[in-house]
Amino acid sequence: QFDLHWAIPAISPAERYFLSQLISSPTKEMFKKTPTQIIQLDVSSMQNFDVSGLQLALAERQSEMPAQSKSAMPCVVPDRDTKPSSFDHFGKPGVINPDVQRQTIESLLTGNKAPVENCMMPEFIRLAPPLHIAEDELCWMNPVDMDYSVAWDTTMCVSSSAGVEIRRLMSKAFKGALTLQQQQQLLDELEKDNKLVYHIGLTPAKLPDLVENNPLVAIEVLLRLMQSNQITEYFSVLVNMEMSLHSMEVVNRLTTAVELPSEFIHLYISNCISTCETIRDRYLQNRLVRLVCVFLQSLIRNKIIDVKDIFIEVQAFCIEFSRIREAAGLFRLLKSLDSADPQNTPTAATR
């Protein structure tokens, strides 16, 4: 009833014997025989051959393989003519024609991609995804209604005398302290021309040098730069530069003159405290701690910072350096403010 074209057809005992010999241990005797001889062998007399072990191993191996790889079937399917295809064949159905047989075998077995090597297996319909939908993808072109053209330098041969002198002074100021007279000249010139400050070659990177050598000039210049959109860069350089008497002086003066961003002041205080803590030289440390204490007291007294914001940090600092008189003083100031704080409003009200 069923016609399994893909199954290996039943084989005769002689063939089976030959195969088992071939797979297990072929005897030399075997190779001397012709196919016809082998097929005509009387295998009933041979000792029992057993390929079940082999079959078991095969089944085992196949079970490890994914189902898909076992699903293929041969592509060549027999389709015997039910009616004669030429006069020669009339009345002789099923007769083997050796010529046709040979041709068929050749065309199926030979060639680059021989049909017998093909197989066929169930295949998914794999849908390609739709094209991506974008509402605004193409490049729309709008004319540019502006003419961007090269500019003339209007400052040519204008007021260069003051600029040159000022710049000379500034480059000196980066290297060493200016005389009082020089300082005054510089400040006067800056006073005269509002925009001159932008021409003196002070970049944020050069600010520390100026602060160390000429703190007074630095303060004046920074005050004039307050309008610049680069001022935060100057500030951040100032905060992060090495702590010193001069830098503290500059910051202190700035706090009294303009309103600085509070995060900037906090950062500076933290920087000062950590510098004090990490410094090795005992003498220098004492000196710096005193400086910081005085600086903080002045900030607190002038109400430039809110004590609450830095209370814990400063308190720890005071305790660490309690051996120093100024630290103890700062500590007392903190305590008095802290204890006064809750009753602050009622006392103020009664007064």
Place this chain on the structure above:
Amino acid sequence: METSMPLPQVTESQKELASQAMSEFDKKQYGSCCSLMHKLIAQRPTDPKVAHNKAVAEFFQSGFLTTDEFRQQLSKVCQMAHVNIDNSESLEDVDHSVIYFNQAVILYHLRQYKAALNILDKLFQYIEPLEEALAKKATMLLVELYLCTYQPEKAMGMVHYAEKTVFTAGKNAGEKENKEDQVDEAWKPKISLYKTRCLLMMKSMKSCKREIKSLMSTQAMNTAVIYLKSNFEHLRGNHKKAMKMLGSVSTSDFTEAGECMPVMYNNNLGCIHFHLSKHHLGAFHFRKAFQENENAIKDIKRGAEHNKNLSGKTLNSIGMSRHFELLYNMGIQLLHCGKAMPAFDCLVEAVQVFRSNPRLWLRLAECCIMANRQNNDEDRKLEKRLEVIQGSDGSGIHRKLRLGPGLKKDNPSPGTPAIPAATHEFAALCLKNALHLLPEDPLTAEKVPIEDSDTVKITPEMVLVPAPPGNPLKAAEVASLRCSILAASAYVALCLNDYTLALLHAENLLKQPKLTGAQRYLGHLYMAEAQVAMDKIADAIQLLNPELVVDISLTLPENKTEQDKSERDPEASESKGYFYPWSPKDLTRAKAIAQYDLATAHAIRGEYDKAGQNLGESSSRIGTPLPAQMYFLKLYLDLIEGRRNMAQVVIKDHFGHVTPNRVEMKMNSKPGVPRPDTAVS
């Protein structure tokens, strides 16, 4: 600075000479200006400013034809002034600001926007002390450059800044008068134009509408305004109106800024037709724009023949060619015409210029996909069905049929995938690029522990993703682009037999929060196919349940498409949605395809009864002509179970040309005993 010799004092006569030169320059008398400058430079040969202005005057005198020389002069001036524009951290001296500005202008015209921006950013730190006219020019150019580099938010920020500071009229005139906060009247329209361009790029339509209205009330005849308005209507979906607006402008050939109007006109018409899904008309207009562009360049080149390099073209026309933008538009248009190979050729060139555009990489991949599979109805074509049975050999008792090995073709592409070719290998590469260019998937990012979940996470989503030469992508567009990329990636991985990767992409796709119906459907199919290949057939069978297919729409449901819907005008959405047909078109067919795949999965697992049943049901609904795969599976099921006669019926009915053997029904009653020797003969 220390090394430089101080300049000699400026004498009164030199001052006089300088101011004369300047007034001649202002009067556009460049010839006399040049001769004055020659006198001045003879007296002050070491003064960089004099050298600079001399170069400027000569450049103007030449009619901007000597760009190369001007650049050389400029770099000499830099040496004289000890300025190193490229390497300096920032501007050291405001005196050098003009040099910076001019350098940026040249770079702008050479379309080196990033480099120009770099220089102007340095200059901008010193914007306050700048002389007013220069400050204005610099801010304008800065805005333009931000727009050129598709950074509309930054451009908008700069416009706002400029409005507040640089362009407030008479800011030095004294603070008492209170009208100072008003923007200088003369600059108002320009600022308004910039704002409109920013808003268009950001696609915030509501504010844009307001801005355009005021523009139209004041300068309705301005070409730039009309084009912006048309662009606006186009973005809102009023394509007819947009087209009308474009038509209302007389197309003179070139604008003052050296732009070729016919190119823009045709290009924009192409864009409009694309959105009207009239792709062939769109392609026609793009082609025309292309020709106009070529012609314009040729004209200029002819003028420049005897000159070297950049010189010979005016500064404005150096960067005029829109070659790559047009290639980009054309490529996308051709893809939507279904012409994968020409589209591929266009886009593969465009991507070399716009390589930061993730969507462009996806389009390239789509070209590759389409080149290998024109559309999903391809399986139904006769030529595909003819592959089911390839022919026969022999005759009489020896006659054999040769079945086809299936539609799937694994032909490894020659060469490496790095060499662009319309292959799946190259597509995989493109998709990888596309995915890398997107910001991190919020889904995978979420796995990292975040403490406050709601407020913070919104911000990274708000960032626009650049997609040059188109407008940058908004968050929703990024999300939908990601889905498309993942779907394409899964598909391509399947085609490359990389099932692990396909599974990964499909899973990732299905996890995305906003999927279209079609994407969810495809995600399931891809995942199932990968699972079958990885021997997880039970899981696949669950996924392929046709009852699960409830929606295959290509767009997200309208009401769900996030908040910017509210920004869009309700009146204005003529036609939106898909521009290219996709099959399956209806739910029935989609279900049938899923069911066919289900049959396949069953067949692979050896459950032939279930496979046959599903195949039968599917074939009745999938629509005719049936896909070739169905014949394959039908023959497979019949042959594997030994129903040779049944198979013969199918073969005779559908592939009658390969066999002379009719199946007579009575043959069924006759016990057809299989003879053992048939298979080996």
